[in-house]
Amino acid sequence: MASTRRVGTILTAILAAALLLTLCACGKKPEQPEQPEDPVVTPEQPDTPADPVTPEQPETPEVPVPVTVDALSAQKTVAAEDGVTLLEYTLSYPQAEGLEQVSAYYQALEQRRQAEMDSYEAQLPQLRQETEAEGMPFLPYSFDADYSILRNDGILLSVFRTNEDFTGGIHPQYSYSAETFLVAEQQLLTLDDMFSVPEEQYLPVILEEIRRAMDENEQQAGAAIYFDDARDSLADLLDPSHFAVDGTGLVFFFEEYTLAPYAEGLQQFHLKAAEHLDILNGAWFFA
Numbered sequence: 001m002a003s004t005r006r007v008g009t010i011l012t013a014i015l016a017a018a019l020l021l022t023l024c025a026c027g028k029k030p031e032q033p034e035q036p037e038d039p040v041v042t043p044e045q046p047d048t049p050a051d052p053v054t055p056e057q058p059e060t061p062e063v064p065v066p067v068t069v070d071a072l073s074a075q076k077t078v079a080a081e082d083g084v085t086l087l088e089y090t091l092s093y094p095q096a097e098g099l100e101q102v103s104a105y106y107q108a109l110e111q112r113r114q115a116e117m118d119s120y121e122a123q124l125p126q127l128r129q130e131t132e133a134e135g136m137p138f139l140p141y142s143f144d145a146d147y148s149i150l151r152n153d154g155i156l157l158s159v160f161r162t163n164e165d166f167t168g169g170i171h172p173q174y175s176y177s178a179e180t181f182l183v184a185e186q187q188l189l190t191l192d193d194m195f196s197v198p199e200e201q202y203l204p205v206i207l208e209e210i211r212r213a214m215d216e217n218e219q220q221a222g223a224a225i226y227f228d229d230a231r232d233s234l235a236d237l238l239d240p241s242h243f244a245v246d247g248t249g250l251v252f253f254f255e256e257y258t259l260a261p262y263a264e265g266l267q268q269f270h271l272k273a274a275e276h277l278d279i280l281n282g283a284w285f286f287a
Helices: 002-027 100-133 199-221
Strands: 069-079 085-096 141-152 156-166 173-182 243-245 249-254 267-272
Touching: 069 100, 085 100, 085 156, 100 141, 141 243, 156 243, 173 243, 173 249, 199 249, 199 267
Parallel strands: 085 141
Antiparallel strands: 069 085, 141 156, 156 173, 243 249, 249 267
């Protein structure tokens, strides 16, 4: 009996322990799984636009500009002791700013001409005495050297010069000269430089244009102007240095007594660039 009670007591203790364990297990809260942190989403910032790229501008070609031309001048009147004028002259030659070689070319011409004036000044008192001793009136000597610019566009500089000399006689004597310079090189150009073809091709064109102009001039005048053999002798009479360049093309000139009498004056003829671009130098002449 006592052992039966002891067994019951043990079973009761076991059941009580089991019940207690069950209750403890039921009372424990289950662990919550860790919640992932909400990701912090930073909105993408648009790229800051780079400074706009300025496209390279093509280099602007330099535009030729006309040359500044001043005058190198000398003027003088020389009189005898009794007040009679013996000599008077005015000399004027171009001076191109920034073109030392071109300016030096004309300085040399002026110096040469001035030396002639100095020589006349020294001789004229004696020449006057000799003239008056022969019963002739003495007329003062006079000289005038002047120029005009026919083309000055920064590419070509073309100068036309006139000399008017009076040393007695019926009328003054005129002479003419011209120079055309390539500005960039300060180079004195020749007639050959004006053309893109050789002389045997361009010379017939020049002669044809001059003869045509001679015909037109006489038709307008209604009378003969030129010497009878002027047209046939034109190739020999044309001086290749007697040309200049203006805004229209080439200008050829003939002094008095060359093609016509003195009274007809200087004869000038034009070769228009627009009509002859096929033979003219494209570096100097344009459409």
